[in-house]
Amino acid sequence: MDQQVFIFDTTLRDGEQVPGCKLNTKEKLALALKLEALGVDIIEAGFPISSPGDFESVTQISKHIRNATVCGLTRAVKKDIEVAAEALKFAKRPRIHTGIGTSDFHIKSKFNATRGEILQRAIQAVTWAKNFVDDVEFYAEDAGRTDNEYLALVVEAVIKAGATVVNIPDTTGYCLPQQYGEKIAYLRNHVANIDKAVLSCHCHNDLGLATANSIAGAVAGARQIECTINGLGERAGNTSLEEVVMVLKQHKHLGLYTNIHTQMLNPLSREVSEIMRVPVQLNKAIVGANAFSHSSGIHQDGFLKDSLTYEIINPEEVGAEGSKIVLTARSGRSALAYRFQKLGYDFNRNDIDVLYDLFLKVADTKKEIEEEDLHQLAKAYTPEPALA
Ligand code: KIV
Numbered sequence: 001m002d003q004q005v006f007i008f009d010t011t012l013r014d015g016e017q018v019p020g021c022k023l024n025t026k027e028k029l030a031l032a033l034k035l036e037a038l039g040v041d042i043i044e045a046g047f048p049i050s051s052p053g054d055f056e057s058v059t060q061i062s063k064h065i066r067n068a069t070v071c072g073l074t075r076a077v078k079k080d081i082e083v084a085a086e087a088l089k090f091a092k093r094p095r096i097h098t099g100i101g102t103s104d105f106h107i108k109s110k111f112n113a114t115r116g117e118i119l120q121r122a123i124q125a126v127t128w129a130k131n132f133v134d135d136v137e138f139y140a141e142d143a144g145r146t147d148n149e150y151l152a153l154v155v156e157a158v159i160k161a162g163a164t165v166v167n168i169p170d171t172t173g174y175c176l177p178q179q180y181g182e183k184i185a186y187l188r189n190h191v192a193n194i195d196k197a198v199l200s201c202h203c204h205n206d207l208g209l210a211t212a213n214s215i216a217g218a219v220a221g222a223r224q225i226e227c228t229i230n231g232l233g234e235r236a237g238n239t240s241l242e243e244v245v246m247v248l249k250q251h252k253h254l255g256l257y258t259n260i261h262t263q264m265l266n267p268l269s270r271e272v273s274e275i276m277r278v279p280v281q282l283n284k285a286i287v288g289a290n291a292f293s294h295s296s297g298i299h300q301d302g303f304l305k306d307s308l309t310y311e312i313i314n315p316e317e318v319g320a321e322g323s324k325i326v327l328t329a330r331s332g333r334s335a336l337a338y339r340f341q342k343l344g345y346d347f348n349r350n351d352i353d354v355l356y357d358l359f360l361k362v363a364d365t366k367k368e369i370e371e372e373d374l375h376q377l378a379k380a381y382t383p384e385p386a387l388a
């Protein structure tokens with residue numbers, strides 16, 4: 001039986017931490033409603049103690065979201081947890097996300113503490129949060145660089161204290177997919193009470209491995225993935241929601257699914273890009289402007305014979321406008337014939353041979369041949385009268 005991977009969207013928290021991406025309460029609420037419509041299971045609405053504005057955003061989102069779980073971030077600090085609980089008090093399904101750094105880098109440099117002290121603080125934070133909500137997620141910050149044996153100790157202790165979800169963040173985007181998958185597998189095999197909690201992946205993209213690491217985590221048994229629209233997030237970003245969702249949809253043999261309505265992915269990506277003022281890179285998987293564009297002659301010829309030769313996803317499935325045959329100096333005759341045909345011209349094979357030479361002359365002087373150029377070419381071309 002296939003198993004669900006819960007999608008925990010943190011566009012409004014980790015994504016909003018990106019310089020220039022800050023949103024006001026109205027914008028955050030509008031986006032939260034869209035994320036709920038998209039089908040995400042958990043919305044991380046913000047970090048309530050960080051500012052009065054964020055407190056208000058989490059409060060408003062809690063009031064208006066009906067199906068998804070609404071989550072607020074805290075440090076392992078009593079006051080943070082109390083403020084988050086207050087902001088979440090109207091939520092139908094509230095979750096407090098609390099945690100602390102568990103790698104030796106964090107323990108020594110950030111906290112000037114010992115592993116034992118951090119373990120106690122982790123337990124106290126979860127125990128305190130449980131006074132306010134049933135659903136408590138614990139994050140072991142920098143788990144990617146945390147010693148597995150110590151991490152297992154922390155995970156077991158916070159589950160015993162009542163954590164319902166345990167987040168294993170690769171905060172610095174350091175891990176290799178195999179390493180991250182093995183970390184999840186290690187926890188599943190060495191934490192006695194692991195079946196009482198859901199393991200979550202929260203992978204950053206510093207080495208471009210966030211999606212691969214999250215998938216490796218899910219394959220190894222994690223059942224929640226934390227991600228953002230367009231992969232927004234600290235530094236090089238977080239895991240892209242659209243990528244992990246489509247990887248699981250494409251690779252059905254993994255036996256994992258999400259409840260995301262994939263036709264909404266492209267429209268929502270554009271909205272997030274506009275509201276957060278971060279353009280989407282052209283070659284971004286699933287939502288980039290070139291994700292369904294074909295420009296070289298070899299690819300175009302194959303695609304026009306059968307789209308499956310060069311496309312693994314139907315653009316409609318992810319709400320993209322459709323496949324595009326782009327004309328450049330690398331394009332071939334089939335593409336040229338196709339584009340003329342789309343404009344209503346009825347050229348035969350010989351016509352196209354002649355037109356193709358004209359086309360190449362123009363294409364070598366331009367980045368891309370536009371519709372207007374094609375009309376000009378057609379006008380300039382006078383077919384030889386057919387021999388009687
Ligand atoms: O990257 C990280 O470790 C985080 C935690 C606060 C969950 O964003």
Ligand code: ZN
Pocket residue numbers: 014169171202204233234238
């Ligand atoms: Zn993060």
